[in-house]
Amino acid sequence: MAMDNPVCLIDTESDGKLCVQQSALQILQKIEQPVVVVAVVGLYRTGKSYLMNRLAGKQTGFALGSTIESKTKGIWMWCVPHPCKKETTLVLLDTEGLGDVDKGDSKHDTNIFCLAVLLSSTLVYNSRGTIDNRAIEELQYVTELTDCIKVKSSNGDADDSIEFVKFFPSFIWAVRDFTLELKIDDKDATENEYLEFALKLKHGTGKKVMEYNLPRECIQKFFPSRTCFTFPFPTAPENVSRLESLNLADLSPAFLKVTERFCEFVFQESQTKKLKEGYTVTGRVLGHLAKTYVDTISSGAVPCLENAVIAMATIENEAAVKEGLEVYQSGMEKLKNSFPLELKDVSSEHQQLSNLATQTFMKRSFRDTNGTYLNSLEENLKNSFERYLSLNEQASKSRCEDLLSSLTVEMTENLKQGLYAKPGGYNLYCKDLEDIVQKYNIQAAKEVKAEEVLDEFLKQKSVESKAILQADKNLTEKQKRIKEEQEKAALLNxxxxxxxxxxxxxxxxxxxxxRSNEERMIQMKQKMDEEMKLQRLEAERAMESKLKEQAALLEKGFKDKADMMSREIDMFKRQSSEAESNRAREFAMMIENSKKRHEASMALMMQQHREQMPAIQSRPPPPTGGGCLIM
Structure with a gap:
């Protein structure tokens, strides 16, 4: 999915509430690929849009503006093919400038910042000058995240920011118009070292020290993956206002070099967007997330990751059932054009399509905790299979009846002409009927309704046969009784x-x-292993970042904070272990329930068969003596 220009994703209504633009959602709905989402935030008039245009591979697109007014309103979106990752879409989000004096609404700014964090896999914070205390204080929104984002709905007002590290985006600080030398203690430093130096904590417990440390601690805690880029002035001051129209030759080579490094880093290092528990986000899912978060914020509630996942799971699982069923029915509709077929052919196609339907479901389904949606798919597939079996049987019955109708044309004519009403007519009738049955058995040998249709046919003919038998004067009464018994035995056979x-x-x-259920069990096990692996990797990455943070605290002499971090780590380990155990139990229960449903379904099928079809009697010995209807 490639867009020629960006569109507004999230706008502000006349009452000040945020709203998602339907046209943007329609674009995202068409993107089935995983998405890498890069959002840029920062004070207004700091050149955010220029960087996003460069990431899109364009000179223009996102509005740069050339005045002191904030140009971008709300959040704008640009979807382009990812330049490095195959079958992946790069989604660029340019956000409304923070701190616009005309707007004068800090809550609105906080909401924009939170949405950028929640929707992105890489967050670019754009500022000007240097990373000093003022610049960090301007990033006040990061300290408000604990009040603006909840992980679990069950935690109430509890601080669950310990889990932010699991799903927060990687963080890039882009410092524009940087003029200082990169030196720390008179030694050359890298851009990343410069960032970490600026985020260095102070010792002490006083109010001012705590206020100084708070935003720095939040950045370190919430964004373990941090990178810094320092951009020199792009061009002469008088040309800055028309940056998007300048030729490359008019831009500073040093600026272009950093811009190129920045773009390359974003392309190579930015990961696909994932939900809590490692679920990969597609464009379609991103649209649902944006709608869920914006609706929550507009209602005055706090966005909750768990609730968003549940809402997302409901939407995706319902769609997964529909997609799986469509795959099955599409294949069976093609097969229906060839009805009637042997049962083994219909069953074989059903099995293959059922497996494909389950695969389609598994690919899209997410957190089907109790197997509710998989059960729904199973029931729909079973009912569809029954319907197609019935259609095949109807087609087979029609073909068998048509065959018998064509084979009995001559016999019907003989009946009309009274050929069987003469002495010896019964034996002639029996011979003609047996010829018909013999030809029928050859031509209808593979029909699923062959025996049943023949059974009905012979029962109808038995009335006719008895009348001819009783009228045949060549036979004695004793011979007629014997013939009748022989016919009864043949009909019973x-x-x-x-x-x-x-x-x-x-x-x-x-x-x-x-066989279909066994394959379903295999796919369920694979799905379980995949989700458990993602959950484990998520916990491991988060644990690694916390241990790294703890080591940094110890190295810098913050033993009290490191000890506090140890308690956090212990709690985090317990929570991760409990979550993994709970998920394993959920999957085990799903598999057990699926087995029970299958067994119950088979038992019901047998019971219905017994009710419809009384027990098969012992077949009588073949009648002898040349009676009619003997096959």
């Missing part, structure tokens, strides 16, 4: 064959369902 045919078909259908 055919009835048993029809019941055996149904029994075989039931067993074949049950075997197909058994």
């Amino acid at each position: 055919q009835e048993i064959k029809a019941k055996e045919e149904k029994q075989r078909q039931l067993e074949e259908k049950m075997e197909a369902e058994k």
